[in-house]
Amino acid sequence: MKVKDMILCLLLDGPLSGYDIKKKYEMTFTDYIDVALNNIYTALIDLDDAGFLECERVDQNSRPNKKLYNLTALGRRTAISALLHVEPRQQITSDFLFIISFASHMPQTRVKQLINQRLNQLSKMLVRQSVRFSSDERTPYEIFVEGMIDAAIKAEIEYLVTRRDDLLESKKGNKTRAFLNKEEILEAATVKGKRLLKQ
Amino acid sequence: MKVKDMILCLLLDGPLSGYDIKKKYEMTFTDYIDVALNNIYTALIDLDDAGFLECERVDQNSRPNKKLYNLTALGRRTAISALLHVEPRQQITSDFLFIISFASHMPQTRVKQLINQRLNQLSKMLVRQSVRFSSDERTPYEIFVEGMIDAAIKAEIEYLVTRRDDLLESKKGNKTRAFLNKEEILEAATVKGKRLLKQ
DNA sequence: CGTTCCATGTAATAAGTTACATGATTAA
């Protein structure tokens, strides 16, 4: 699916500004859709020019003015058509796994760093999860998707925590702790919550 | 990580032809690295021109001739440097999850189709897993990575199979079976094995 | 006799990324 199709789909549930789309993306889609958002305004303008959207200027007094975009009939048809006919692509590119598979060419410190960084990312994802879980207005479908992500995150953490020692050659007699333990990771995800998200 | 960096890394363990890289990719990296491979030959030529590789022509009698690429000192340094200094990006784009979260705009048949297609993809991934598991010459690091993928695939199948009914509004009194059951999926992954991979 | 495997490339295009650029308001 192309970014423009996705934008049209996001507008199926009502008009949004570019900024709204950005926020929505950052909060709910970041974990399974990877796009840079700098071009979102350009995309909206293009879609507008092509007749998929109509744009309404909204003047605000204590805020910068904004533009609300809404689907035209054509836009709505296109969005639905994408939902029905696109064959979904699963596009995963995990530098982490790629690099780890070359661990024989790296020093142990790098391996530890990579694991810890990844656990950190997963921890942040859990934070977003908990924020989402605490909101109402979620459709059963969104709940389904969130549950899937939750399961994936937890499976990965579980695997990393139980297996990461396999990556270290010199386990024995190594007094310095290499890794955070599972409790610390999960705690980081709940307690530091908001702070973490802002990093 | 860029494709060219990855190619350099793949060559760390010995010279390969473009075709070798393709094969290696298709067998072991497909599941967590998403790239189109048409440009692999172009990339090799570019890397050669830039002094990262040296190329040896190998004439074969009962096969098309091929070109074996090997790292130069510069190429090796660049590969190692990428492994040590790149900050790994996790790039997931799951059209499946995106589309599913808009299920309220789709007919039930489409939802079923999406779930079944996804289970099919996962099934194929399990086939690749089983082929990989049966090979020797795997470093502990590769085993680690495979284990991770295995865990991820199984977690997703588990989730889909136990929760997919949540997506169907009219569960009651629906006689026609909507989905394959878990045993059928896992069986498809082992029995049909090779045949599936070729689709 | 048809399909898969081995093996390599080119050219045009589309898409997305990075970096640049601005500016008022509000909460800490």
Place this chain on the structure above:
DNA sequence: TTAATCATGTAACTTATTACATGGAACG
């Protein structure tokens, strides 16, 4: 007063994708 939030855009560039293009050998 400093950082974060709200809010929108442009231009140059890099990258990757799609489609095209070929051809012998082996296998079933």
